[in-house]
Amino acid sequence: MIKTLLCASAAVLALAACSRSDPNLNQTGADPDLPGQNETLVPPMKIATPTGWNNEAPVVPDGFVVTALATDLRIPRQILVLPNGDILVAEGSGGHAPKLRPKDFIAGVIKAKGKTSVKGGNRITLLRDADGDGRPEVRTTFIEDLDAPYGMAFVDGALYVAEQGALLRFPYQPGQTRITAPGQELTRLPSAINHHWTKSLTASADGQTLYVGIGSNSNIGERGMDVEQDRAVIWAIDRQTGAHRTFVTGIRNPTALAIEPTTAALWAVVNERDELGPQLVPDYLTSVREGAFYGWPYSYWGQNTDPRVHPQKPDLVQTATKPDYALGSHVAALGLSFAQNGGFGGGFSQGAFIGEHGSWNRQDLSGYKVVWVPFSGGRPAGPPVDFATGFIKDGKARGRPVGVTFDPQRRILLVADDLSNTVWRIAPRQ
Amino acid sequence: MHPASAFRARIEPLRGILMAFPIALFTSAVISDIAYLQSAQMQWSNFSAWLIVGALVFGGFAGLWALIDLAVSWRGPARRPALIHVAALALAWVIGLINAFKHSQDAWSSVGAFGLTLSILSMILVLVAGWFAYSHSTLREIA
Numbered sequence: 001m002i003k004t005l006l007c008a009s010a011a012v013l014a015l016a017a018c019s020r021s022d023p024n025l026n027q028t029g030a031d032p033d034l035p036g037q038n039e040t041l042v043p044p045m046k047i048a049t050p051t052g053w054n055n056e057a058p059v060v061p062d063g064f065v066v067t068a069l070a071t072d073l074r075i076p077r078q079i080l081v082l083p084n085g086d087i088l089v090a091e092g093s094g095g096h097a098p099k100l101r102p103k104d105f106i107a108g109v110i111k112a113k114g115k116t117s118v119k120g121g122n123r124i125t126l127l128r129d130a131d132g133d134g135r136p137e138v139r140t141t142f143i144e145d146l147d148a149p150y151g152m153a154f155v156d157g158a159l160y161v162a163e164q165g166a167l168l169r170f171p172y173q174p175g176q177t178r179i180t181a182p183g184q185e186l187t188r189l190p191s192a193i194n195h196h197w198t199k200s201l202t203a204s205a206d207g208q209t210l211y212v213g214i215g216s217n218s219n220i221g222e223r224g225m226d227v228e229q230d231r232a233v234i235w236a237i238d239r240q241t242g243a244h245r246t247f248v249t250g251i252r253n254p255t256a257l258a259i260e261p262t263t264a265a266l267w268a269v270v271n272e273r274d275e276l277g278p279q280l281v282p283d284y285l286t287s288v289r290e291g292a293f294y295g296w297p298y299s300y301w302g303q304n305t306d307p308r309v310h311p312q313k314p315d316l317v318q319t320a321t322k323p324d325y326a327l328g329s330h331v332a333a334l335g336l337s338f339a340q341n342g343g344f345g346g347g348f349s350q351g352a353f354i355g356e357h358g359s360w361n362r363q364d365l366s367g368y369k370v371v372w373v374p375f376s377g378g379r380p381a382g383p384p385v386d387f388a389t390g391f392i393k394d395g396k397a398r399g400r401p402v403g404v405t406f407d408p409q410r411r412i413l414l415v416a417d418d419l420s421n422t423v424w425r426i427a428p429r430q
Numbered sequence: 431m432h433p434a435s436a437f438r439a440r441i442e443p444l445r446g447i448l449m450a451f452p453i454a455l456f457t458s459a460v461i462s463d464i465a466y467l468q469s470a471q472m473q474w475s476n477f478s479a480w481l482i483v484g485a486l487v488f489g490g491f492a493g494l495w496a497l498i499d500l501a502v503s504w505r506g507p508a509r510r511p512a513l514i515h516v517a518a519l520a521l522a523w524v525i526g527l528i529n530a531f532k533h534s535q536d537a538w539s540s541v542g543a544f545g546l547t548l549s550i551l552s553m554i555l556v557l558v559a560g561w562f563a564y565s566h567s568t569l570r571e572i573a
Contacts, residue, residue: 039539041531101479103534222536224472275536297537308537310470 038277074121093120094148151201165191213254278362331367451488
């Protein structure tokens with residue numbers, strides 16, 4: 001019997017191993033190659049074991065220099081630069097999804113292997129580098145006792161923070177290094193279960209509307225569709241009253257939002273579904289058109305139906321909008337920031353920086369880098385270009401990029417790394 | 431009675447207790463699979479997943495017992511039923527293991543036609559294994 005068991009286990013594992021990636025597929029850009037669905041009994045998995053940087057740093061293009069602006073943070077996620085140049089870093093980890101199935105216990109253990117052991121800070125740290133030498137003179141805990149803060153926006157003298165369950169407003173005095181007054185709750189955000197807990201945030205160009213990205217409560221509806229009410233959506237929230245309306249739907253996990261500076265349009269990076277194979281479904285970058293339905297959970301990349309959802313909704317699938325630009329399957333895009341005021345110049349003048357946290361659902365590690373998507377006339381114009389790499393070395397993860405923020409005043413790019421708990425600063429070489 | 435045989439007779443009910451679990455749990459998994467396919471309510475599929483894991487855990491101990499029993503009855507008249515018992519239980523277990531992975535897929539894929547088929551196969555095989563386990567005990571008493 002033991003022998004039969006071993007054979008069976010080997011067969012089960014082999015089923016997973018059969019689903020290899022085809023390197024000839026092009027999965028980026030407006031029209032990605034989409035292979036057939038390949039569900040396996042065990043999904044293809046590869047978790048990069050964490051290792052240290054050992055005084056090394058990410059690899060950036062010639063003409064740029066990268067330094068650690070801050071280390072020993074507590075799970076840095078997103079970054080905001082205030083008008084006076086102070087840098088805010090939201091730190092924390094959220095979600096309280098109960099374990100419902102044997103799988104939930106096993107998957108939790110496996111995924112934890114690729115994460116930091118540090119506990120989330122539930123705070124915002126302020127870094128002040130007034131002389132711009134890449135070494136902050138001031139580092140303070142700007143706001144503490146938050147509940148998994150993620151998205152941040154600064155509008156009209158106030159700081160807005162999207163916690164995992166609420167959008168808060170904090171009054172701010174220029175130069176302030178610490179806020180002790182409690183935040184005013186502008187709007188409660190959907191937070192039951194919070195399978196995807198990150199609440200991304202950006203303000204419209206006129207500052208009147210705050211957009212909040214709210215991820216789905218499951219991969220593909222396996223917690224039941226009842227818990228998906230107000231999930232996989234972007235809300236548009238009136239900044240004065242806190243009243244919200246649903247802006248778009250079916251957008252599985254919009255992890256970062258930003259305004260494209262030449263057109264003032266809202267864009268998002270979105271994480272797509274898992275367990276349909278190593279090369280399904282590509283995560284994407286898209287302009288966000290009001291009223292659009294992006295397919296989740298019923299379909300992906302337009303009208304490609306997902307067989308795992310019952311009952312299916314063919315009529316709704318017909319209305320699904322195709323995203324603008326694929327970033328690759330399972331790259332886990334978590335950061336988005338547009339170059340402004342000419343960016344870094346040259347090839348990095350107009351476009352978007354995107355932080356890719358990296359894959360688990362494929363044998364060939366994918367993502368784990370910051371890419372640049374060139375734009376022209378407010379639309380993507382060309383394949384993505386690696387901007388910061390070296391997060392993987394010898395198959396081990398030294399870091400995992402999350403939020404990226406371009407600071408047009410100093411002409412630097414800041415990258416939050418939630419594995420080594422570092423904020424990297426990338427600047428043109430002087 | 432030989433002391434070893436007396437000991438075996440005394441712990442014989444344990445086999446019945448161990449076998450009761452995979453018999454009840456694999457059978458219940460068929461019912462909850464059908465309930466899921468009828469209702470698309472995820473909780474039924476979650477039930478199935480746990481029932482199958484429970485059947486595997488207790489079925490594993492029952493299988494261990496069955497192997498020892500097979501070795502002991504190798505030279506007696508009970509060899510054939512003991513062999514059928516082990517084979518049916520092993521097959522039910524292996525199919526159950528594959529089914530556990532099947533039930534770890536998401537939403538409709540956690541059951542589907544394939545998952546239900548595996549559940550039914552495990553149920554039939556474990557019932558066969560149980561049938562021969564208990565007729566086996568009777569045979570030994572006659573012997």
